[in-house]
Amino acid sequence: MFPENFVWGASTSSYQIEGAVDVDGRGKSIWDTYSHTPGRIKNGDTGDIACDHYHRWPEDVELLARGGFTAYRFSVAWPRILPDGAGAVEQRGLDFYDRLVDGLASRGITPWLCLYHWDLPQVLQDKGGWVSRVTAQTFADYAAVVAKRLGDRVKHWATFNEPNVHAMFGYGDGSHAPGVKGLPNMLAAMHHQNLGHGRAVQALRAEGTDFRVGSIVALQRIRPSADRDEDRRAVERFDAMWNGACLDPLKLGRYPDAVAADFAPLIMADDLVTMHQPIDFVGMNFYGPIYAQDAPASLFGAWFGPRPSDMPVTAMGWPVDPTALTEQLIRVSERYDRPDIYVTENGACYDDTVGTDGTVHDQARLAYLRDHLNAAQRAIPAGVNLRGYFVWSLLDNFEWSEGFSRRFGIVRVDFNTLRRTPKASYQWLSEFFARQKRR
């Protein structure tokens, strides 16, 4: 059993589900530009319609309520609020999240608001995006605008979603929007998001003394691809870049030793002090262990390598090993002196088959969730202050470069009719939550 008051949530993100990209004054984001660039996304998919959550949100809130979820983590689309990135506020954009937050409250579901899940206003990218230092302050100003409007009802705030992944793929290897490449750009994007985090925490604290504020990072267990010295060194560097670079500055006020020299030229005056704001929780997105290998010609000298051949994988090709979740929770807990941790994303992509009656018996996803919940639970007696678990994702959605070909939902979305059908995993989770609450 999990502790009492454990938070049972589901996670989504704005660009992946909302659609309605030209509605109510919304500006363009880097994902609009990227997805409309031929060849970028599998099958030429875009988020133009996605799950049409912008219009169908009452049905989605209903799904959360019926599933027994006590929390819902969503992200706000910056270009809906500030179509020009800064300056004039689009009230209709705020109105949408206002309705959503009230809808959640009416069903007793706690909103967890993430300010940035990768959909930077395109106008800001035109000025350099996260490679530019200025974006850090622009982000904090945006945070204040959202907090002023929703802060009376939203108390749980995350600044970023996976700034590490955003920087590596968006500004490092170019496989995500905005498609920028190169190590200097990646490092700058990390450093400026860290700075944006610090400034946004200050802005949020100024708006609400009762806010619980944190950040969400992809935190995976990194293991060597082979039993070789160079791969073990690669693990150290990969771990520092992936797990450390966007969390050590926030929690320890410095960059990890293995990458400190990379970041040194970017650090100005009191940057490290600004990044090191007290925060109330660490959000950990976990999918599976990463096997890293020495790769001198790669982005930062260490890169993804082969996994053990007998290890199962999901349809994303991501290794499945729940023991890595227990290990990584303990590691994060110990490294940062036992903070409150929430697993803010965990889930799996499989090629679902739909029965003739429209049902999806997603046994593989269900087993993945069951095994990872067990693994998360095992970290608690080891001293980890684990406070909640959010499944990724409520709905099948736009999976970035993979488009709609990759399904992570516990609710199936038919992308022709937009019809939602809960899968077996949804049913299983809701019974699991009910058992947890009944004791």
Ligand code: FCB
């Ligand atoms: C994470 C992202 C999320 C989703 C999952 C599968 O890296 O935060 O948006 O795409 O992976």
